[in-house]
Amino acid sequence: QKEVEQNSGPLSVPEGAIASLNCTYSDRVSQSFFWYRQYSGKSPELIMSIYSNGDKEDGRFTAQLNKASQYVSLLIRDSQPSDSATYLCAVNTQMYSGGGADGLTFGKGTHLIIQP
Amino acid sequence: ETGVTQTPRHLVMGMTNKKSLKCEQHLGHNAMYWYKQSAKKPLELMFVYSLEERVENNSVPSRFSPECPNSSHLFLHLHTLQPEDSALYLCASSGSPGTSGGPGDTQYFGPGTRLTVL
Numbered sequence: 001q002k003e004v005e006q007n008s009g010p011l012s013v014p015e016g017a018i019a020s021l022n023c024t025y026s027d028r029v030s031q032s033f034f035w036y037r038q039y040s041g042k043s044p045e046l047i048m049s050i051y052s053n054g055d056k057e058d059g060r061f062t063a064q065l066n067k068a069s070q071y072v073s074l075l076i077r078d079s080q081p082s083d084s085a086t087y088l089c090a091v092n093t094q095m096y097s098g099g100g101a102d103g104l105t106f107g108k109g110t111h112l113i114i115q116p
Numbered sequence: 117e118t119g120v121t122q123t124p125r126h127l128v129m130g131m132t133n134k135k136s137l138k139c140e141q142h143l144g145h146n147a148m149y150w151y152k153q154s155a156k157k158p159l160e161l162m163f164v165y166s167l168e169e170r171v172e173n174n175s176v177p178s179r180f181s182p183e184c185p186n187s188s189h190l191f192l193h194l195h196t197l198q199p200e201d202s203a204l205y206l207c208a209s210s211g212s213p214g215t216s217g218g219p220g221d222t223q224y225f226g227p228g229t230r231l232t233v234l
Contacts, residue, residue, distance in 0.1 A: 046222055
């Protein structure tokens with residue numbers, strides 16, 4: 001059973017501070033890693049994707065990947081109240097050996113609260 | 117219409133009803149997906165279609181039946197559902213025209229259908 005684990009939280013962070021979200025995954029052959037943000041009652045929206053070991057930065061967001069440790073993280077700098085949401089970690093799940101589109105395996109999500 | 121749309125947005129049905137969920141993507145993608153999101157459980161992949169060919173997910177009960185008539189439309193036919201099937205059903209799409217898609221393709225989600233089975 002391929003799994004993605006996240007701390008469900010809630011994670012409470014003061015406004016302006018750095019929020020750090022973590023995720024581990026079980027499938028060593030996974031190649032693609034995604035962070036989605038989901039507001040209550042809404043559908044997930046992509047924040048970051050990462051495919052290679054190391055850091056990837058996009059504005060206030062930095063994704064970090066360590067395939068040896070099977071670990072992915074998301075840092076949010078200068079946290080804003082609008083960042084309060086559930087953050088979902090997702091990993092590609094190869095459905096069949098012929099290649100092509102993969103489904104995603106999601107973690108349960110981390111509920112982040114930014115305190116004004 | 118832009119992005120991924122889903123209808124209806126809300127659906128209440130009895131256990132003996134038959135209904136269908138519809139998804140349409142306006143992004144030129146070649147792969148489409150159905151996911152289920154239940155309370156306190158992670159998003160669960162149900163079905164994948166790549167270039168209109170279905171990749172089975174054997175853990176999905178047969179009371180859920182997908183259909184992909186073309187690369188822009190995806191349906192989920194529902195019959196004799198159980199109350200535990202109540203959930204948010206999300207459609208997503210990914211990929212580039214003319215390709216079978218790849219593991220790195222970003223999936224874009226529709227707004228979902230909130231299903232309640234009485």
